[in-house]
Amino acid sequence: MTRHQAFHDLHQQGCFVIPNPWDAGSARMMAGLGAQAIATSSAAHAFTMGRADMGGVSRDEALAHAEMMVAATPLPVSGDFENGFGDAPDVVAETVRLAAEAGLSGCSVEDTQMVAGNPAYAFDLAVERIRAGAAAVRALGRPFVFCARADGVMNGSYDLAEGIRRLQAFEAAGADLLYLPVPPGRGELAQVIASVKKPVNALAAGPLQALSVAELAALGVRRISLGSMIARLTHAAIRDSVTAMLRDGSFAPLSGVASGDEIDALMRKGAGK
Template sequence: MTDKGTIFRELHKPGDPFLLVNAWDRGSARMMQAMGVKAIATTSAGHAFTQGRVDGGTLTRDEALAHAQDIVSAVAVPVSGDFENGFGEAPDVVAETIRLATEAGLAGCSIEDTALPAFTSYDFDLAVERIRAAASAARALASDFVLVARADGVMLGQYDCAEAIRRIQAFEAAGADCVYVPAPPGVEDLKRIIGSVGVPVNVLMSGAFSTLTMPELAKMGAARLSTGGSLARVAYSAAISVAEGMLKGDFTGLARAAAEDDINHLLTK
């Protein structure tokens, strides 16, 4: 039987992107699988929300691993972990996170260049060394594992696209299998990012980029389209909107609820 890491790796085809949906619990993961999604990812934001916390360094590594293992056990498709900064600054801590991730049954994971909870970016050399250590750990595993290196500084206002490109090129050289620059300023910047590396590039489908179509993204050379915490926030948005109405005495929003039979069908499919 082909291992999940190999199946996951084969989905990453520049110019033929696949949808990677970030699920926040077993139920959302099972429903996405039933609807035809070929791979699932965790979401640090969505997971944090379910624990009554904000995103960004509030989850421990043990909590994230247990959550990831729970989702892995709920679906048959490959699962990738959103593991923030690898739960530590030191390269050897990040390497250990990779080893633990595969023990949890994950087919891959992403590592950010962000120091949490400060939301500042690691210096270039340290950011690269962290990915080099993660890649070395991934290559030593018995099963295949897709390592995604994230340059989050553009999204956080820590550096510009030129620096993001310098970082992802270095991440590629350090052994990353896929790279990711969340929320670049515009489409032309995204095109430059995709064209700057030889490894697959993930695109976060949020904000202005949510208006792009699959064919448009394929033409740019994108390999993977992820949703981040957006789908979880859509679910929370619906709950907030309906609750606001109920607090004013308007219960009509509850009529928009999905039929229980429809949900049951997806959960048992």
């Protein structure tokens, strides 16, 4: 209960960064470096299984992964659960209940489908899905931050005005946190924040990646997530270092590696040991 209450409280004032690890080791390193909470990433998790993002992981696999992440550190953990692993509102509600049983302190659900092109759910269905998830949260009897995502701007399914309309409806339906990934820029993010009263999550990607934590906080962002960005950075390091070795015969990219002792120390600290 302590970690769930702490996660709820983080969203009530100020602004914090919630990094997205992909396994116990990366979770413990991020905790050891000072993260206040962590979140799963569907894409980063899929990468660990050699699969593509977007529907590459089943609900059972995502829940098992979430349980492992909860056990890795004392920090609150939020789950990236894509579209809730089903179209129907009652499936979203069940996913929320299962997320809570896995020990998560929150989760997010998107309003676009896990098929090619990520088409958006019809407005009324999208709202009913969030209403069902919010009702499941209220029935838990403990803090749980339910994040409603309007992903159509990022996926090209609808424009900013429609994204804002959806966020306002999600807020009215009971969502605790609102999230429109990758608006076109600072001005559009400011419009999103001004359009709702509940806390807003921003993704440090695309045009928003150029803004600092202080700048995002000044706009009114309450939570900053990284999605799969750190995992992609890690995979870029694999690409670049192995290419240098196998194509160019150079081990120069290995000169900046962290020592085993440093990594071990961070993992111990992150595990609370």
